[in-house]
Amino acid sequence: MAVELSRDPYVPTTGTLPAHASLEEALAWVERQRQRHSEGTGFSFAIADTGTSRCVGQMGLWTRELTKGRAQAGYAVIPRERGRRIAARALLALLKFAWTIPELHRVELYIEPWNAASVRTADRAGFQREGLLRSHQEIAGVRRDMLLYATIRDRAV
Ligand SMILES: CC(C)(COP(=O)(O)OP(=O)(O)OC[C@H]1O[C@@H](n2cnc3c(N)ncnc32)[C@H](O)[C@@H]1OP(=O)(O)O)[C@@H](O)C(=O)NCCC(=O)NCCS
Known part of the structure; x- marks a missing residue:
């Protein structure tokens, strides 16, 4: 999964997975994901197909x-x-x-405006668009605008 994700033109620009990763680089990335919880920065999950148990993606x-x-x-x-x-x-x-997680009240998504598949994903999962954050962060050496989407605990289904 990690090797295939690394061949996507966008994914490697947004995190620590190297573009066109070797097996070793991909495994090192998986290992870094495993550290996220113990280092207190979050939870990194594999997305699996329930029919085949094959790993088809990643979510954090x-x-x-x-x-x-x-x-x-x-x-x-x-x-x-x-x-x-x-x-x-x-x-x-x-x-x-x-x-x-009792302390958690709000989950946010930061999505580039061109990323229609991610915007549809956010909509479908019940997130609301809250605004456009201009020049919010640098990706691949370029300042990027980001749509801010969020959902809050009271709206949880
Ligand atoms: C975002 C991502 C995870 C969505 O993957 P997915 O769950 O397979 O999404 P789908 O391809 O089923 O598309 C979801 C929706 O977007 C729509 N969509 C997909 N590509 C689109 C495009 N180029 N233009 C318009 N709509 C598009 C689909 O029609 C679908 O709409 P629907 O729910 O109304 O039928 C995937 O595109 C991805 O991994 N992208 C690279 C990483 C990334 O951008 N992550 C998000 C960062 S914020």
Whole structure:
């Protein structure tokens, strides 16, 4: 899964997975995901197909702002498994887990405006668009605008 994700043109620009990762680099990335919980920065999950148990993507709940009641989510599905709304279903599963954390009141998504698949994923999982954050962060050496989406505990299903 990690090797395939690393061949996506966008995914490696947003995290620590190297582009066109070797098996060793991909395994090192998986190992870094396993450290997220113990280092207190969040929870990194594999998305699995319940029919085949094959790993088809990755999803994270990042908790650096947990003391303020907030967390951010992120997700990616390997290119050949896209088109089945997997991310939206995985995001709803992630929220069920997220609301078991008593301190958490708000889960946010930061999405580039061109990223229609991610916007649809956010909509389908019940997130609301709260605004456009102009020049919010640098990705691949370029300042990027980000749509802010969020869902809050009271709206949890
Ligand atoms: C975002 C991502 C996880 C979604 O994967 P997925 O669950 O397979 O999503 P799908 O391909 O089923 O698409 C979801 C929706 O977006 C729509 N969509 C997909 N690509 C689209 C495009 N280029 N233009 C318009 N709509 C598009 C689909 O039609 C679908 O809409 P629907 O729910 O109304 O039917 C996947 O595209 C991905 O991994 N992208 C790279 C990583 C990334 O961008 N992560 C999010 C960062 S914020």
